[in-house]
Structure formats: C-alpha cells, structure tokens
Amino acid sequence: MYRDPSDVNRVASLGAGPIGGGWTAHFLARGYDVNAYIHDPAERDALMAVVETGWVSLTGLGLALGASMDRLTVTSDLAEAVEGVGFIQESGPERLEIKQALYKRLGEIVPADVVIGSSTSGLTMTEIAAECETPGRCVIGHPFNPPYLLPLVEIIGGKQTDKAAVDWAAAFYEVAGKAPLVMKKEVPGFVATRLQEALWREALHMVANGEATPEDIDIALKNGPAPRMAVQGQCMAFHVACGEGGMATNLDQFGPALKWPWTRLEAPELTKELRDQMVDGCNAMAGDRHFRDMAAERDRKIVAVLKAVRDG
Amino acid sequence: MYRDPSDVNRVASLGAGPIGGGWTAHFLARGYDVNAYIHDPAERDALMAVVETGWVSLTGLGLALGASMDRLTVTSDLAEAVEGVGFIQESGPERLEIKQALYKRLGEIVPADVVIGSSTSGLTMTEIAAECETPGRCVIGHPFNPPYLLPLVEIIGGKQTDKAAVDWAAAFYEVAGKAPLVMKKEVPGFVATRLQEALWREALHMVANGEATPEDIDIALKNGPAPRMAVQGQCMAFHVACGEGGMATNLDQFGPALKWPWTRLEAPELTKELRDQMVDGCNAMAGDRHFRDMAAERDRKIVAVLKAVRDG
Structure with a gap:
C-alpha cells in the first residue's frame, strides 16, 4: 500500500x-x-x-x-x-x-x-x-x-x-x-526522555539536599559517564566493562548493588527473566565481536569524543 | 604544610x-x-x-x-x-x-x-x-x-x-x-555514579516492563541525550535550550512536568530555594556569554562528537 x-x-x-x-x-x-x-x-x-x-x-x-x-x-x-x-x-x-x-x-x-x-x-x-x-x-x-x-x-x-x-x-x-x-509500548516520556529525566530528577535531589551544585552535576557528567554513553550507550558500556563475563557478570556480581542507595530510584527486582533479557540483549548487540575489540573501539572513540569536546 | x-x-x-x-x-x-x-x-x-x-x-x-x-x-x-x-x-x-x-x-x-x-x-x-x-x-x-x-x-x-x-x-x-x-557531602555513589545509576535503574525498569530492549536503551542514549550531555552536562543543556529565559524558564514553565510520570523517580519539591540554586548555578556557569553563542558552540561541538563516534 x-x-x-x-x-x-x-x-x-x-x-x-x-x-x-x-x-x-x-x-x-x-x-x-x-x-x-x-x-x-x-x-x-x-x-x-x-x-x-x-x-x-x-x-x-x-x-x-x-x-x-x-x-x-x-x-x-x-x-x-x-x-x-x-x-x-x-x-x-x-x-x-x-x-x-x-x-x-x-x-x-x-x-x-x-x-x-x-x-x-x-x-x-x-x-x-x-x-x-x-x-x-x-x-x-x-x-x-x-x-x-x-x-x-x-x-x-x-x-x-x-x-x-x-x-x-x-x-x-x-x-x-x-x-x-x-517503541514497544506507549509510555510517557518515550525512552530517551525517561532515561534523561531519571538522571535529571536525581540531580535536582542532590542540589536540593546540598550534595552537589549545578556545576558539580555538569562537571561529573561531561568528564565521567556522558562521553562513554555517547559511544556505547549504558547497556553496552557495562557489558564491555565487565570483560569476558559481560552483562552476566555485571548483574550476577554487582546485582546486590541494585539494593544500595546509589540513587533515590529503587531498582526493579532482578529476576532471572530480567537478567536474561539484559544478557541476551547485550550478547545480540555484541554479535561475534570479542570484548577486547569492543573495548579498543570504545577507547578510540572516547578519545575522539573528548578531543571533539575540547577542540570542536 | x-x-x-x-x-x-x-x-x-x-x-x-x-x-x-x-x-x-x-x-x-x-x-x-x-x-x-x-x-x-x-x-x-x-x-x-x-x-x-x-x-x-x-x-x-x-x-x-x-x-x-x-x-x-x-x-x-x-x-x-x-x-x-x-x-x-x-x-x-x-x-x-x-x-x-x-x-x-x-x-x-x-x-x-x-x-x-x-x-x-x-x-x-x-x-x-x-x-x-x-x-x-x-x-x-x-x-x-x-x-x-x-x-x-x-x-x-x-x-x-x-x-x-x-x-x-x-x-x-x-x-x-x-x-x-x-564533594559537598559524603554520599553513596558520589555524584557521577548516582546520576548514572538513576538512569540505569530506569532502564532496567523499562526492560522489566516490556517498554524497551537493551538495544532500544542504547540507541536512545547514543542518538539522543548522550552526545549533548557530553558537551554541556544536563544543567547547561536545559539552560541553553530555553534561550533567553534559561534555567528559570525551564523550571518556571516546565516545573509542573516534574510531577508527570516521565520516570519512576519522584522529583523533589521545586521550592523557591531549589529553583534559585539551579538558576544561579547555571547563570554562574554561563557568565557573560549570550545563549546564542552557547547554542552555536553546543552545535559545533555536538557535530564534532557525532563525527567522532561515527568515524573515530
């Protein structure tokens, strides 16, 4: 049609x-x-x-x-x-x-x-x-x-x-x-805005609670997670950072940290089903690439991103 | 000493x-x-x-x-x-x-x-x-x-x-x-990890709830908020996006959206004090730069970041 x-x-x-x-x-x-x-x-x-x-x-x-x-x-x-x-x-x-x-x-x-x-x-x-x-x-x-x-x-x-x-x-x-x-479902904020909004609300809590200034928030993001997230997204960032074990290691080893007060947002229950969805999703994205190659590509691209921000 | x-x-x-x-x-x-x-x-x-x-x-x-x-x-x-x-x-x-x-x-x-x-x-x-x-x-x-x-x-x-x-x-x-x-205070996860963790937990909720796959999460981040966040952080991203009015417009106009279910994390109360801290913090970072110059710099650097990720 x-x-x-x-x-x-x-x-x-x-x-x-x-x-x-x-x-x-x-x-x-x-x-x-x-x-x-x-x-x-x-x-x-x-x-x-x-x-x-x-x-x-x-x-x-x-x-x-x-x-x-x-x-x-x-x-x-x-x-x-x-x-x-x-x-x-x-x-x-x-x-x-x-x-x-x-x-x-x-x-x-x-x-x-x-x-x-x-x-x-x-x-x-x-x-x-x-x-x-x-x-x-x-x-x-x-x-x-x-x-x-x-x-x-x-x-x-x-x-x-x-x-x-x-x-x-x-x-x-x-x-x-x-x-x-x-989108898989109609959900307020779509995907990108929801993710950004969770981060933004945590940032507002931190400022409200005297834990950080707006400048601290921006310094932290620009020099920490954001350049890596621009290159890999957050799922593949964790997958590759955990080496051979990938997302499975991330969730099996650091799963308990989801209960820790590392943000004001409570994590979902890490069920076997959720764990497998995360692991299978990352494995599918990785395809047959070895984690060392993905880490090398990540590093090369983060260097380029940092130079782009510095000199661009 | x-x-x-x-x-x-x-x-x-x-x-x-x-x-x-x-x-x-x-x-x-x-x-x-x-x-x-x-x-x-x-x-x-x-x-x-x-x-x-x-x-x-x-x-x-x-x-x-x-x-x-x-x-x-x-x-x-x-x-x-x-x-x-x-x-x-x-x-x-x-x-x-x-x-x-x-x-x-x-x-x-x-x-x-x-x-x-x-x-x-x-x-x-x-x-x-x-x-x-x-x-x-x-x-x-x-x-x-x-x-x-x-x-x-x-x-x-x-x-x-x-x-x-x-x-x-x-x-x-x-x-x-x-x-x-x-850091202003000892807080679990420091600043950067707390911000990243809020985003990560929202991502896990979305996967658990069938709203997105891990691949969707990464596509959304890499092509949406992350390149801009690598250039400006999130506070200045909103400040500059709101033009002449900056963060004040962002909070005064879109403040009610903090009550909307755009993430599972509830926002803090947008008190006058928090509003002023955000506005003053962004104005201090902006200094005497006009928002148009900051937007032009943002665009130039995002172009460089996108090319860095694409070609790096």
Missing part, C-alpha cells in the same frame, strides 16, 4: 518553531525537496532563522548529494504544502484541539497512502487522530532536541494506526538519515 | 588492577616519574597490559612533554614504592581490612605532608584511615572507568581529613590533567 521509502523525493514539514524548522533543515540537508508550512506568513523569518542555524551544523555533518536550501518552498497554504509529497512531518503547537483540527483536515486532503509523522512529545496519536478520517497512516515520530542535530526519532502509533505505517515510518526515517526507535 | 602541587615530579600508584594500572598510565602520560606498587611480582604482566592499553588512548589525547613509559618503576616493595614521591594514588582491593592495614603501614613510612588519594568507590576514608597514624592527609580520589581515559576524579575526605589535604588533592589532580570535583 505505501510506496518504497526510497522513492520519496518531496516531503512536507509543518510548523515554524524550533522543531518544525529543525526538521525542515534536516530534510533539506538529506537532499529532499521540502514544502514548509507556516500558519502565518509572518512566521517566515523565524522559520528561516532556525533553518539557517541548522544548516551550519548539517553542513558540518555532511550534506547529501544535491542538497540545497534552494529546494525549500515556504507556504501558508496547507493544501499547497502537502501537494505531491511522499511524507509529512507535523510539528504544530502542542495543543490537542489544534492538532485534532489539523489531522481532520489532513485526513481530507492527503492521500491515505502518505504517512504523517507527528513530533508531539506529550500527546498520544490516539488522541491526535481522533477526528481524522484516515488514522491508519498517522504515527508519532518524536525527535530529540535539537532535531537538526540529534538523530533519534522515537516512533509509535495510536490505537487506530496500521502496523504497516509504523514500519514504513521507521524505514523512511532510516533512509532519511535518522536513527529510528520503534 | 603541603608542597606546591606543581612541584610534584614523582608519584606512586598502588595496585595492579584496571584502576591502579589506569592511574599509572595516566601519570606517565602526564610526564611524571611513576613508582607502581604491585602486591605480588607475578602481577607485573597484568599491570603492564593495562598500562600499555591505556598508553594508546593517552597518546591519542596528547602526551605531556617528556612523558615516557621508561619513567615507570615497578616494585613489590611498598617502602621502595613510596620513597621520595610527592603523591600516592592507592587502588588496592576493595576490602576494608586490607585497606586499613595498608593505611596503617603508609602512615608509618610516608612523610605526613604527602597526600594519599584512594580510588575506593564503596568505602569511606573515615573507615579506611581508622588505624592510620596520620589520617589528616588521606582523601578519596575516586576516578571514573576507564581511569586512563575519563578525566573525572571525585574527592572527599573522612572525618579526620584536613581540609587543606582535600584542597591540595583538588589542585594536584587539576595540575595532573584530571577534572577534580570536591
């Missing part, structure tokens, strides 16, 4: 804010023709400022062949914006009644085989598409700020979304140079 | 494991003469393997003038190891009776004006130095793994530690190319 994601040449990006503008810049840099919809013609300068800011970074990361800011069309006519596009990224205001009205209209004017991705961070697609005639192709494709820079897109449908639309969105975002993550 | 930290030329690193070996490699790379103490002569190869692994990364980061692996002396004679050194980094086994006996002996043979830093992650200096005659110069200097790569050193004394020794250790680690963080 949906076209091959590689056949999409023109996309629409709806919204003139930092998220909409960020998406516009990203798609332009990946070589798409982009129709940018702004609600009010007066928003044009604001949109262009975001696009131009994003363009600097995207040029640094490397533009796709043929990518050009000249391939941008800005319009405040919604029908014109979605005409002939192969995908729509919607980054309108985070107000349910505005989104519902927008998706109702999109349902009327956009062919049902064109997937629509919403940048929403706080609403569900079940709510957003409640008045849309064709909710099957509506998904959430939630970026991470700044969206022109960070590759993550967290994807989930609503109750009426076709599984095929979710799969298509994941494949399309991948083709479009993003790092898609299809 | 203590010498000028810049006058230290020779240090002792006690311990043949990944932490002791990592410290040895670090001090060598910063141009120190290093006496490495190993408990058993048979540990020599294990130590050298760690030092050689570390040396690769340290060379990548840039060696100090005159730095050389030839400036390493390995001995299993403790008195010989500490003879004539200006600082001692202790990374022995994490068993209280072993550490206590070690510090008792060090108290007898090391001049009282030489600071001793312990790499311990789970014991307090009050406990460790309980049998030491000269506990005033004994501090914890807790590195982050891998210690030859990540700059963070978290510093705290015990009940009998001189404040001057804590200050000296912070100054010395800075001279020695580390990023020292003097």
Whole structure:
C-alpha cells in the first residue's frame, strides 16, 4: 500500500518553531525537496532563522548529494504544502484541539497512502487522530532536541494506526538519515526522555539536599559517564566493562548493588527473566565481536569524543 | 604544610588492577616519574597490559612533554614504592581490612605532608584511615572507568581529613590533567555514579516492563541525550535550550512536568530555594556569554562528537 521509502523525493514539514524548522533543515540537508508550512506568513523569518542555524551544523555533518536550501518552498497554504509529497512531518503547537483540527483536515486532503509523522512529545496519536478520517497512516515520530542535530526519532502509533505505517515510518526515517526507535509500548516520556529525566530528577535531589551544585552535576557528567554513553550507550558500556563475563557478570556480581542507595530510584527486582533479557540483549548487540575489540573501539572513540569536546 | 602541587615530579600508584594500572598510565602520560606498587611480582604482566592499553588512548589525547613509559618503576616493595614521591594514588582491593592495614603501614613510612588519594568507590576514608597514624592527609580520589581515559576524579575526605589535604588533592589532580570535583557531602555513589545509576535503574525498569530492549536503551542514549550531555552536562543543556529565559524558564514553565510520570523517580519539591540554586548555578556557569553563542558552540561541538563516534 505505501510506496518504497526510497522513492520519496518531496516531503512536507509543518510548523515554524524550533522543531518544525529543525526538521525542515534536516530534510533539506538529506537532499529532499521540502514544502514548509507556516500558519502565518509572518512566521517566515523565524522559520528561516532556525533553518539557517541548522544548516551550519548539517553542513558540518555532511550534506547529501544535491542538497540545497534552494529546494525549500515556504507556504501558508496547507493544501499547497502537502501537494505531491511522499511524507509529512507535523510539528504544530502542542495543543490537542489544534492538532485534532489539523489531522481532520489532513485526513481530507492527503492521500491515505502518505504517512504523517507527528513530533508531539506529550500527546498520544490516539488522541491526535481522533477526528481524522484516515488514522491508519498517522504515527508519532518524536525527535530529540535539537532535531537538526540529534538523530533519534522515537516512533509509535495510536490505537487506530496500521502496523504497516509504523514500519514504513521507521524505514523512511532510516533512509532519511535518522536513527529510528520503534517503541514497544506507549509510555510517557518515550525512552530517551525517561532515561534523561531519571538522571535529571536525581540531580535536582542532590542540589536540593546540598550534595552537589549545578556545576558539580555538569562537571561529573561531561568528564565521567556522558562521553562513554555517547559511544556505547549504558547497556553496552557495562557489558564491555565487565570483560569476558559481560552483562552476566555485571548483574550476577554487582546485582546486590541494585539494593544500595546509589540513587533515590529503587531498582526493579532482578529476576532471572530480567537478567536474561539484559544478557541476551547485550550478547545480540555484541554479535561475534570479542570484548577486547569492543573495548579498543570504545577507547578510540572516547578519545575522539573528548578531543571533539575540547577542540570542536 | 603541603608542597606546591606543581612541584610534584614523582608519584606512586598502588595496585595492579584496571584502576591502579589506569592511574599509572595516566601519570606517565602526564610526564611524571611513576613508582607502581604491585602486591605480588607475578602481577607485573597484568599491570603492564593495562598500562600499555591505556598508553594508546593517552597518546591519542596528547602526551605531556617528556612523558615516557621508561619513567615507570615497578616494585613489590611498598617502602621502595613510596620513597621520595610527592603523591600516592592507592587502588588496592576493595576490602576494608586490607585497606586499613595498608593505611596503617603508609602512615608509618610516608612523610605526613604527602597526600594519599584512594580510588575506593564503596568505602569511606573515615573507615579506611581508622588505624592510620596520620589520617589528616588521606582523601578519596575516586576516578571514573576507564581511569586512563575519563578525566573525572571525585574527592572527599573522612572525618579526620584536613581540609587543606582535600584542597591540595583538588589542585594536584587539576595540575595532573584530571577534572577534580570536591564533594559537598559524603554520599553513596558520589555524584557521577548516582546520576548514572538513576538512569540505569530506569532502564532496567523499562526492560522489566516490556517498554524497551537493551538495544532500544542504547540507541536512545547514543542518538539522543548522550552526545549533548557530553558537551554541556544536563544543567547547561536545559539552560541553553530555553534561550533567553534559561534555567528559570525551564523550571518556571516546565516545573509542573516534574510531577508527570516521565520516570519512576519522584522529583523533589521545586521550592523557591531549589529553583534559585539551579538558576544561579547555571547563570554562574554561563557568565557573560549570550545563549546564542552557547547554542552555536553546543552545535559545533555536538557535530564534532557525532563525527567522532561515527568515524573515530
């Protein structure tokens, strides 16, 4: 039903804010023709400022062949914006009644085989598409700020979304140079924000309790876990740090530490099932790579990251 | 009482494991003469393997003038190891009776004006130095793994530690190319591990609850919060993301979100005092830099980090 994601040449990006503008810049840099919809013609300068800011970074990361800011069309006519596009990224205001009205209209004017991705961070697609005639192709494709820079897109449908639309969105975002993550369940904060929020709330507790200052928090992160987390994530960081034994050693040996007051968040019960899910997941990511090779790669990349932060 | 930290030329690193070996490699790379103490002569190869692994990364980061692996002396004679050194980094086994006996002996043979830093992650200096005659110069200097790569050193004394020794250790680690963080209070997990542990426990909950796989966790971190956190930390990331209003806008506008179930960790009450501590801390870090300049620097460095991870 949906076209091959590689056949999409023109996309629409709806919204003139930092998220909409960020998406516009990203798609332009990946070589798409982009129709940018702004609600009010007066928003044009604001949109262009975001696009131009994003363009600097995207040029640094490397533009796709043929990518050009000249391939941008800005319009405040919604029908014109979605005409002939192969995908729509919607980054309108985070107000349910505005989104519902927008998706109702999109349902009327956009062919049902064109997937629509919403940048929403706080609403569900079940709510957003409640008045849309064709909710099957509506998904959430939630970026991470700044969206022109960070590759993550967290994807989930609503109750009426076709599984095929979710799969298509994941494949399309991948083709479009993003790092898609299809959510297993609808959960507030998605994956990335939940992880960051747990850390953030622990940080606020530490400041409130006189254990650290905001500067201490940032010094600790920048010089400690963050560079390694940027290279490996936290699961593979522990897997590789434990050498031959990997995540199994980490959990079997240090499992009791999950009961220690190393944070105010209580850990889940370390059941056999959870232990095996963690171990199997890390083994699958490692594949047939030896831990020494992964450690060497980690070190090489952390060196590059530290130099990037120092000299970048 | 203590010498000028810049006058230290020779240090002792006690311990043949990944932490002791990592410290040895670090001090060598910063141009120190290093006496490495190993408990058993048979540990020599294990130590050298760690030092050689570390040396690769340290060379990548840039060696100090005159730095050389030839400036390493390995001995299993403790008195010989500490003879004539200006600082001692202790990374022995994490068993209280072993550490206590070690510090008792060090108290007898090391001049009282030489600071001793312990790499311990789970014991307090009050406990460790309980049998030491000269506990005033004994501090914890807790590195982050891998210690030859990540700059963070978290510093705290015990009940009998001189404040001057804590200050000296912070100054010395800075001279020695580390990023020292003097803890405000003794708190389990220090700062960095507490923050990481909150995130880790939320990750385990998500896997246990079928909300994400280990691979999802790592994809989310690497492509979302981690690269930005490596550049700015989390406090300045929010401060700069909120533009003109900074952390004040972040807390005043998004404060209610601290009550939302975006993680399983409950946030502290956002009192006026906590709000002001966060705002003042971020304003102090920002100094007179405009948020646009900080955002441009953030973007430039995130581009460099993403390329480092991709190509490094």
